[in-house]
Amino acid sequence: MKLVLASYGTRGDVEPCVAVGRELQRRGHDVRVAVPPDLVGFAEAAGLVTVPYGPDTAVWADAHRDFWIRFFAKFWNVRELIKLLREMREIGESVVRFWEEIATTLRTLTDGADLLITFLNFEPPALNVAEYYGIPLATVHVSPVRPNGRMLAFLPPSLGRYTLMLYEWANWRGVKKLDAAQRRQLGLPKATGSSPRRITERGSLEVQAYDQVCFPGLATEWAKWENQRPFVGALTMELTTEADDEVATWIASGPPPIFFSFGSTPVKSPADTLSMIDTACARVGERALVCAGSSDFSQIPDSDRVKVVDTMNFAAVFPACRALVHHGGMGTMSAGLRAGVPMLVFWTALDQAIWAARVKRLKVGFGRRISAATSESLAADLRTILDPKYVVRAREVATQMTRPEDSVTSTADFLERFAKSRQ
Numbered sequence: 001m002k003l004v005l006a007s008y009g010t011r012g013d014v015e016p017c018v019a020v021g022r023e024l025q026r027r028g029h030d031v032r033v034a035v036p037p038d039l040v041g042f043a044e045a046a047g048l049v050t051v052p053y054g055p056d057t058a059v060w061a062d063a064h065r066d067f068w069i070r071f072f073a074k075f076w077n078v079r080e081l082i083k084l085l086r087e088m089r090e091i092g093e094s095v096v097r098f099w100e101e102i103a104t105t106l107r108t109l110t111d112g113a114d115l116l117i118t119f120l121n122f123e124p125p126a127l128n129v130a131e132y133y134g135i136p137l138a139t140v141h142v143s144p145v146r147p148n149g150r151m152l153a154f155l156p157p158s159l160g161r162y163t164l165m166l167y168e169w170a171n172w173r174g175v176k177k178l179d180a181a182q183r184r185q186l187g188l189p190k191a192t193g194s195s196p197r198r199i200t201e202r203g204s205l206e207v208q209a210y211d212q213v214c215f216p217g218l219a220t221e222w223a224k225w226e227n228q229r230p231f232v233g234a235l236t237m238e239l240t241t242e243a244d245d246e247v248a249t250w251i252a253s254g255p256p257p258i259f260f261s262f263g264s265t266p267v268k269s270p271a272d273t274l275s276m277i278d279t280a281c282a283r284v285g286e287r288a289l290v291c292a293g294s295s296d297f298s299q300i301p302d303s304d305r306v307k308v309v310d311t312m313n314f315a316a317v318f319p320a321c322r323a324l325v326h327h328g329g330m331g332t333m334s335a336g337l338r339a340g341v342p343m344l345v346f347w348t349a350l351d352q353a354i355w356a357a358r359v360k361r362l363k364v365g366f367g368r369r370i371s372a373a374t375s376e377s378l379a380a381d382l383r384t385i386l387d388p389k390y391v392v393r394a395r396e397v398a399t400q401m402t403r404p405e406d407s408v409t410s411t412a413d414f415l416e417r418f419a420k421s422r423q
Helices: 011-026 037-045 061-073 078-096 099-110 123-133 157-186 195-201 244-252 270-284 314-320 330-339 350-362 375-385 388-398 404-421
Strands: 002-006 030-035 049-052 115-119 137-141 205-208 258-261 288-291 306-309 323-326 343-347 365-369
Touching: 002 011, 002 099, 011 030, 011 037, 011 115, 011 137, 011 330, 011 404, 030 037, 030 099, 037 049, 049 099, 099 123, 099 157, 115 123, 115 404, 123 137, 123 157, 123 195, 137 404, 157 195, 205 404, 244 288, 244 306, 244 314, 270 288, 270 306, 270 375, 314 330, 323 330, 323 375, 330 343, 330 350, 330 388, 343 350, 343 375, 350 365, 365 375
Parallel strands: 002 030, 002 115, 030 049, 115 137, 137 205, 258 288, 258 323, 288 306, 323 343, 343 365
Antiparallel strands: none
């Protein structure tokens, strides 16, 4: 079969797409992948035929980080909040203006395909293209984005469900004109509802790429969609890197370190961030292993206590660490939960805050807004998560996590069966 996968976002959004695409290609399918231009090389390195899809993530990454930092700092200032919401709309428009290009890319790539597989971002144009060609559509979600009463744990279930319904409606209103224009261009009738609702009503496969242990009760709430929304666990490839031997040697040279990572969004000040880490770790007598990711620490030399590496294999490193401090990305968090290591989530954006709440609810750690962190608070937080009760609980949760290879295999199985059933 010819299968097309499309994912827009940072490395954490794209790696699940590449992991599934690689497995489907291994099974003999003709696989085509669309990802952001700055991640085309990553997908091609996995052996996949890849095309650029939308703008570079750098177009919005810094602005997105700064917005959320200012948002939570000025949440109660109504005038400032209105200004920030306008800025957020501008950030969204800077990406959405590529809608026509994205739609054209998908239309060209999907010609002759048996199945279109889209990840969360830009679901509406993918739905329209699948409808245009009369082929099935599958979606893959790394968090429970369809309305439910379990994701927003700080709200009563009914209110949480209603909040997500409002969020879904607001997103739909934001792209409705673009969606209508695409449908006219494709000769499709005017849509009568939001794209998420149409996706579900169409009988699309909606793969839930995270573990049920993170959202107790969600499977029961979604029981009527059991076959349509299967839970498979987090999708990752656990790739090795050139730095793995160097990292292993450094870890073995002393006591287990605290791991730090800030994901695909660069930190505001690399020098200040490393200084905070160094000072805090000195206060608690720990070493620090820092994964730079998209942050530029190149001009700051390592100290005796802090080791900085651009990339590393989390699956190999995490079990050798005492604790993890990270940004709250789903991929990093899942790797930490599988490793059975307590964690502190230094979140910036709202979705990361939600994952921080999940960590607290699982009793394997807790979260803090990174812009509010200091060397003093970090030292105190490290002492807290190094408490044996967090270590014991983290190891308990690890036994309930799905192995990455099983997650990828299950996802590919579901996609194959779905495509064949719709032929």
